[in-house]
Amino acid sequence: MEENFSPQQSLQLIESMIKKVRSDIGANRFYFLFWGWFTFLAILGQFFLKVTIGYQHHYFVWLGLIPAVTITIIRSNKSNRSAHTTFVSDSMKYLWMGIGISFFVLSFIITNTEGKWLIAYPFFILFYGLGTFVSGMFLKFTPLVIGGIFNWVLACICVLLPYDYQLLVAAAAILTSYIIPGHIIQPAKTKQHE
Amino acid sequence: MNETKTISPTADSMVLKVRRDIVKKRFYFLLWGWTVFLAFLIQFFLKAVIGYRHHYYIWLGLIPVMIITFMKAKHREKTVYTSVVGDCMQYLWTGLGISFFVVGLIGSAASGKGATVYSSFILLYGLGTFVSGRLLRFTPLVAGGIACWVLAVICSFLTFDFQLLTAAAAILISYIIPAYLLNPGVQSWKTIFHTKKA
Numbered sequence: 259m260e261e262n263f264s265p266q267q268s269l270q271l272i273e274s275m276i277k278k279v280r281s282d283i284g285a286n287r288f289y290f291l292f293w294g295w296f297t298f299l300a301i302l303g304q305f306f307l308k309v310t311i312g313y314q315h316h317y318f319v320w321l322g323l324i325p326a327v328t329i330t331i332i333r334s335n336k337s338n339r340s341a342h343t344t345f346v347s348d349s350m351k352y353l354w355m356g357i358g359i360s361f362f363v364l365s366f367i368i369t370n371t372e373g374k375w376l377i378a379y380p381f382f383i384l385f386y387g388l389g390t391f392v393s394g395m396f397l398k399f400t401p402l403v404i405g406g407i408f409n410w411v412l413a414c415i416c417v418l419l420p421y422d423y424q425l426l427v428a429a430a431a432i433l434t435s436y437i438i439p440g441h442i443i444q445p446a447k448t449k450q451h452e
Numbered sequence: 453m454n455e456t457k458t459i460s461p462t463a464d465s466m467v468l469k470v471r472r473d474i475v476k477k478r479f480y481f482l483l484w485g486w487t488v489f490l491a492f493l494i495q496f497f498l499k500a501v502i503g504y505r506h507h508y509y510i511w512l513g514l515i516p517v518m519i520i521t522f523m524k525a526k527h528r529e530k531t532v533y534t535s536v537v538g539d540c541m542q543y544l545w546t547g548l549g550i551s552f553f554v555v556g557l558i559g560s561a562a563s564g565k566g567a568t569v570y571s572s573f574i575l576l577y578g579l580g581t582f583v584s585g586r587l588l589r590f591t592p593l594v595a596g597g598i599a600c601w602v603l604a605v606i607c608s609f610l611t612f613d614f615q616l617l618t619a620a621a622a623i624l625i626s627y628i629i630p631a632y633l634l635n636p637g638v639q640s641w642k643t644i645f646h647t648k649k650a
Contacts, residue, residue: 345536345537345540346540348586349540349583349587352583352586352587353544356582356583356586356597359579359582360575360576360601363575363601363604364572366605366608367571367572367575367605367607367608370568370571370609371568371608377558380558381572384551384554384555384558385551387551388547388548388550388551388576388579391547392543392547395543396540396543406547410550410551413558414554414557417558417561418561
């Protein structure tokens, strides 16, 4: 059952796993950028509606999630799925599955707190930073590591601000941890994917 | 299109290696698990039962535990072998450690807004336990992680005194019990069930 590796073989294996996952991420760049820009613009839109115009139902901007989810489902059904999984790709999947559930649980917790949604954004940015930092470490991709650390700093700043400005901090968090690394990561080459 | 999932057999041996490393370090897991668990229970006793004002003094008990850990770790030979599984675990818990610290900062800054810090701690704890369980393919940790998420929600409904008990339960379920089950003699829940039946 158990295999013995030389240290070099282990390193080569790890390197190949990381390259494979990075190439998969490159192939799925569309989703990163699509969701990054969508969330970023939605937050800025909410800030504009609430602070500048003073529109009462500023949160209606999040109804844009319905077409965004529909586009994602349709597009992912059309694209071919990678049949090969590596330990690193599985780790990424488990990590973001856990972060996703944590966001869901956090929503329940926040509705029970005294401050309710006033405290939501710092915690969301914190979890977001955690996922980004650990992903960056898994993939040995520095822009994600930096984005994660920056998000933790933003989470600390966010809690000191009034709700309106927390929206801008959340937009900055999306920009630094999702959009910028999404643009930096190399798009996958077609041959490599085959 | 059928999706066939293939994982390199080398990943299995790496998981086994990391699990064996953890078994070797069981002493630390159990020492810390029991210390924190008992500290929560004693803090609850001091605060809710006796009504002692400085109930948080109990956490000073962590100092001798830190010294014991430091001294024992110094005498151990260090594992030279690193694997992708071990690295992933290290990165995950480094991230969680920093997050615990940030939650502490957010909690102290937002005390006026009623932030439930214990719920957030249990939530983070559940996340780490769940992901570790999936990485190590060890069901008790996955189950412990899910239980922590449920406890985090319950915790947010409770007063501070009872939040302490919830935190103690989280440590018991997600740390102490899996650490005992990771004993080389006890392989999985299936084994326990099978042995009992026999």
